[in-house]
Amino acid sequence: GLRVLEALAASGLRSIRFAREVPGLGAIVACDRSAAAVTAMARNVAINGVGGLVTPHLGDARMLMYQSKADRAPFDVIDLDPYGSPSPFLDAAVQAVSEGGLLCVTCTDMGVMAGNSPETCYSKYGAVSLKGKFCHEMALRIVLHSLDLRANCYQRFVVPLLSLSADFYIRVFVRVFTGQAKVKASASKQALVFHCVGCGSHHLQRLGRATTHGSSLKFGAASGPPVGPTCEFCHHRHQLGGPVWAEPLHDPEFVGGVLGALERSPGRFTTEPRLRGVLSVISEELGDVPLYYTLDGLSSTIRSNTPSLLQLRSALLHAGFRVSLSHACKNAVKTDAPPAVLWDIMRCWAKLHPVKLERLPDTSPAARILSVEPTLQASFALRDDANPSSRKRGLKRFPENPEAFWGPKARAKAG
Numbered sequence: 001g002l003r004v005l006e007a008l009a010a011s012g013l014r015s016i017r018f019a020r021e022v023p024g025l026g027a028i029v030a031c032d033r034s035a036a037a038v039t040a041m042a043r044n045v046a047i048n049g050v051g052g053l054v055t056p057h058l059g060d061a062r063m064l065m066y067q068s069k070a071d072r073a074p075f076d077v078i079d080l081d082p083y084g085s086p087s088p089f090l091d092a093a094v095q096a097v098s099e100g101g102l103l104c105v106t107c108t109d110m111g112v113m114a115g116n117s118p119e120t121c122y123s124k125y126g127a128v129s130l131k132g133k134f135c136h137e138m139a140l141r142i143v144l145h146s147l148d149l150r151a152n153c154y155q156r157f158v159v160p161l162l163s164l165s166a167d168f169y170i171r172v173f174v175r176v177f178t179g180q181a182k183v184k185a186s187a188s189k190q191a192l193v194f195h196c197v198g199c200g201s202h203h204l205q206r207l208g209r210a211t212t213h214g215s216s217l218k219f220g221a222a223s224g225p226p227v228g229p230t231c232e233f234c235h236h237r238h239q240l241g242g243p244v245w246a247e248p249l250h251d252p253e254f255v256g257g258v259l260g261a262l263e264r265s266p267g268r269f270t271t272e273p274r275l276r277g278v279l280s281v282i283s284e285e286l287g288d289v290p291l292y293y294t295l296d297g298l299s300s301t302i303r304s305n306t307p308s309l310l311q312l313r314s315a316l317l318h319a320g321f322r323v324s325l326s327h328a329c330k331n332a333v334k335t336d337a338p339p340a341v342l343w344d345i346m347r348c349w350a351k352l353h354p355v356k357l358e359r360l361p362d363t364s365p366a367a368r369i370l371s372v373e374p375t376l377q378a379s380f381a382l383r384d385d386a387n388p389s390s391r392k393r394g395l396k397r398f399p400e401n402p403e404a405f406w407g408p409k410a411r412a413k414a415g
């Protein structure tokens with residue numbers, strides 16, 4: 001059976017659920033450094049009759065993980081769900097997980113990761129966060145960057161299975177593998193983010209370059225930057241963020257497998273409608289397009305009224321590009337169209353729905369963008385394929401919070 005570690009187990013609730021609900025587990029270690037928590041945990045384990053599977057452990061989870069590596073007794077699954085940032089535990093976790101094993105990592109320090117304190121984000125995750133419209137997806141990419149970089153120190157690398165942004169936290173599920181040759185590819189999987197403070201246009205700059213020579217890959221320095229000193233659309237300056245993970249956030253096969261498992265046991269989970277909705281949106285996300293714009297972000301930048309999601313998506317499809325939603329943001333427009341095309345589409349929209357520019361200074365992003373004639377003739381005629389399947393089927397994709405004062409409570413007192 002699989003060996004599982006819940007590194008910051010508190011009451012042991014999750015470990016008990018693992019024992020009772022997940023088939024095929026061999027042993028679960030539920031670790032906490034609070035003696036009071038471990039006493040309560042032992043009681044809860046006994047009450048639930050899972051003492052044969054769950055072992056409460058009093059101690060620092062890092063020491064337990066380092067010792068498990070020294071003893072060559074790695075864990076197949078390590079679950080890190082601390083209050084706040086998991087960053088102090090990542091170095092031990094990437095070493096203590098078995099070959100191809102699973103790390104489940106939760107971050108609740110969303111203020112830090114979504115751009116409120118980029119300098120704190122750097123000290124914890126080795127990446128500068130930005131306050132862009134795309135900040136929730138960027139937070140996922142920051143923690144994936146951090147995990148891969150720490151794994152790289154030990155000739156290991158991560159492969160994301162599923163990366164979730166939900167309400168007040170994010171949670172990523174990655175497998176960890178070893179391979180000196182494959183670790184060489186990691187630099188070219190990370191990217192800096194240039195983000196215009198005026199219009200929100202963004203560009204990614206990979207940290208390394210991988211080129212194929214026959215059957216082998218050669219690695220070298222990337223060339224750049226992809227932008228000039230000021231934004232070509234609105235002439236404002238760029239902020240620099242990252243580095244972030246620039247490869248896919250999810251493994252489509254894994255996501256499809258989870259959706260299939262939900263189909264096969266209807267009614268098993270009370271959260272099934274939401275699980276199905278979120279996973280369906282995830283399965284539709286463009287995997288090869290990092291970050292996104294938002295519908296309201298695009299229209300408020302040029303001070304126009306807002307096209308419907310279907311109108312904008314249709315225009316992008318008519319222009320020959322791909323477009324998807326993102327589970328991380330309700331109004332996301334994830335597209336492989338470059339910003340030049342997006343702004344041309346918005347210029348065409350403004351011709352159909354004129355914008356009052358008289359009161360705007362000539363230096364405003366709206367005035368600058370709309371002073372240029374579009375080179376593309378956008379069509380907003382609705383296309384049937386502009387409506388994503390998850391939306392057509394009326395799935396519960398972005399639920400409201402269930403009750404007042406719902407969300408994380410104050411940090412527990414040490415005890």
Ligand SMILES: [Zn+2]
Nearest residue numbers: 196199231234
């Ligand atoms: Zn700009």
